[in-house]
Amino acid sequence: MTVPVPRPAPPAPPVRGDHHDLATFGYDQQLRRGVGSFASFAAGFSFVSILTTVFQLFGLGFSFGGAGFFWTWPAVFVGQLLVALCFAELAARYPISGAIFQWSSRLAGTDVGWFTGWVMVIGQVLTVATAAIALQAVLPAIWSGFQLVGGPGADSAPTSPTGARNAVLLGVGLLVVTTVISIIGVRLMAMLTSVGVVIEILGVIALVVALATHAERSPAVVATTEGAAPGSYLPLWLASSLMAAYVMVGFDSAGELSEETHAPRRTTPRTILRALTLSGLGGLLLIVAGLVAAPSLTDGTLASGGLAGVLTSRLGDVGGRILLAAVAVAVFACTLAVQTSGSRMVFSMARERALPFSSVLGAVSARTGTPVATSVVVGVGAAIALAVNWNQSAVFTALASICIAMLYLAYLGVTLPLLVARVRQHRAPQPGRDDVGFDAARTDEDGRPLFSLGRAGIAVNAVAVVFQAAMVVNLAWPRAGVYDLTGGTWWLQWSALLFIGTSLAVGALVHRRNRVRHGGAIVLGAVPVAAARPAEVGAP
Template identity: 30%
Template sequence: MSTSISPERNDSDAAHLASLGYQSEFKRDMTPWANFSLGFTYLSPVVGVYSLFAYALATGGPPMIWSFVIVGVGQFLVALIFSEVVAQYPVVGGVYPWARRLWGRRYAWMTGWVYLVALLVTIASVVYGAGPYIAATFGFTATVDTAIICSLAILAVATIVNFMGTKVLATAAIIGFTAEIIGALAVGGWLLLTHRYHGLDVLFDSFGAGGGGSYMWAFAAAGLIGVYQYYGFEACGDVAEEVPDPGRLIPKAMRRTIYIGGAAATFVCLALVLSVADIPAVIAGQDTDPVSTLLDQAFGPVASKIVLAIVLISFLSCAMSLQAAASRLAYSYGRDDMIMGSRFLKKFSQKRHVPPYALLVAAVVPAVIVIGSKVSENALAKVISFAALGIYLAFQMVVLAALRARLKGWQPSGKYRLGRWGLPVNIAALVYGVIAMVNMSWPRTPGAPWYDNYIVPLSGAVVIAIGAVYMLVHRTYGRSDAPYDDAIPKKTNV
């Protein structure tokens, strides 16, 4: 595939951006394939499925796999709304500039704040989650100290890749996507061909998961594996100023991330479910790590190391893509003079064509969170609990802003438009998002202290409260003169 970009294309993209009030310093070196790969590696089917498979199978049994279908449809609706917005406003930073143009400065500040905190926490959770796999790959005991060292090593590699510029990031994203999709197909295919213990009918058998109560509650809890899987498509829009013809290509990349990433995740999960020999043992808590057990049985000690190496590449690629998204958001904040430290966040390296200080934020904050696990792993778990809720909340703040703007007269004018389907899709996307957030926040540990039982909504409330206090004390957003609230047609006096 040719990566050359015609001068006419560059001029057209620059003119569109100028009409939105910006002159970009980024280079449009990210091909459509690389843009899709960035979203795919952020979504990361391998990381999502391998991290939550044991919990989901133990909680809901094999039928938990259907959550991938349900959530995939819901998030596809969200991606359609995002596609309309990014096509009209292809500005670096994603949800923050979208909310800014759809609603206003204060609303955008809070949307971006929630999303930025969630991204930084997610980076920490991904690199920390890679620790046990690194230990298994290289044959040492996983401890808190080794987990921290491994996490910081992965974070350092991801940061170096990001500092090398858009072209290197794009190449790394493609390599990560290739390794992950080949690994998913190869591992899943091998398991289904050589190690399958069950037929498809098992996907309708709960094996008694959920106890004697209604299975719906067990399925809702286990369905978090699907809820936590389907985000990453928005990263395609976070780098909008690094993609040629973004109004046309980014919506395509977002949609492909959903259905290709979702299909890969579902396939991996299907292969694992059908290949677990003793599902009742997993549900009973006798086998707490069915993935490692299965890989050792199916591949043996040598081949399983190769599989684990592919898994590690997936963790690295995911961290790298998350860091790229977080740094572009922080840079976007700084460029609009919206937050304390903006003069550093908006600095740009003309040599590498990246925002260096924004990238440092996306490296240092996750590193501090990871190092904090030395003091308390329980505290780390509480911090990480906000990650998925924060991302979903930021998504729904954009969906809500789009619905409000649409009802006030906004007519999407980008290269991608839903037309008459816009309003019903927008409403359905919002309804889905609210249900998903309620499911994430639902208390499910009645024996735990109340603050642990409600840790997810409490963590969300704390992040929002801190943001609100900052906005009250330090009204930086009010000094920003970058364009805002221009999606809705303004009434003119005749």
């Protein structure tokens, strides 16, 4: 009798429907898929928003490192690109909202994932507030009538009493608008951020060309330390790198919108990388243009006035205001993108009953297809953070610095478990699994292999982890020049460590209460992952 020889199983067919793909993770399609390829890119690019953040923070970087602070930009870009490559791999394998929380949970278990998501939510809420307050650096410069506190003749500098209070009013007004848009639907959000990105890209090109044609010096000035603060240069250079670190975050926003993106396994990895790469190139050109066109590098005006001062001094009132209008559009798009990203993170955690009031926060409106409550919560949380600026702008400046440290810490909660999973899979390969422990037979929506770093994965991942750990230390270092603008408030100088420690302590209480209330570990979809090995987690 002949025994038939079993044939190898054919490769898994490409995903035929986004709804079915999501169901393999145990989720119903509740959010509406209204995000295309460009809108996905726009979400990440708007979060980074080089016009918003470079304008806002150019003076900070220059005040420490002088012209040589330029070199912090490519250094941070390379480090973040390694992180983005790791995120692109995970985005192809886990196209689920609340990406940072989901990825960390599926790699390291839901306890680690919960704290990663908790830190990310706090960082996102603070980032929304930081983005919204940037209007103060733009609108009064366009028209003095935007200075509502004290009238058109009042000091509009964000650090002045009248400027700080006006920043709260403008920021809260912007948050009302972005919250309403987030509630209406993802299609409107995608359309507005896409338009905003087009305007921002055109604005960056126009600004670079305009400043380059008014150059005062050669680009070779970046090889000098002209304009740097006195003292040993290495500590100053490390402090100046905070500007680049502040800017190049949020490229993962495309992953937060995975459940609302068409063909996310194919689209999201590409848009994550494109958003960071284009932002890196545009920001580099902006910095060079600002340095070569600045009237002076040594009289203190560049550190205090930043790029806005260079723009108005070189292009005059009319030309400067036109380009500042593009910056205002970028601020709007940035605030909208960050708020949307934060609301999806809260929704993803609440859907797993991982947060208080989960039944409300995890609900999706049948009419708009959006998580209404989470959009409101993120908007209100950002407004509360903004209110701190009313009487003490130094406190808000500290919070703005802390929020980026929180984001880097949350990113580390993904890349470090991912590295552990890679090493385990490398030492004890499991048949049918790729280098991150995922089903190797899975393909994207076009039937092509999922984005993968292949053999370079461990090396890329390891350097990314080292970079992120170093940046967390650098960001949280208690520098008085960053955290204590009052010059003598000890708790402000140490506010990063105090805030992070307090956030983790409060998070531990919330998480413990939640576990007791729901009788144990969080369950992701239909798969209890807390006790699973990282190489086995989440693979459909």
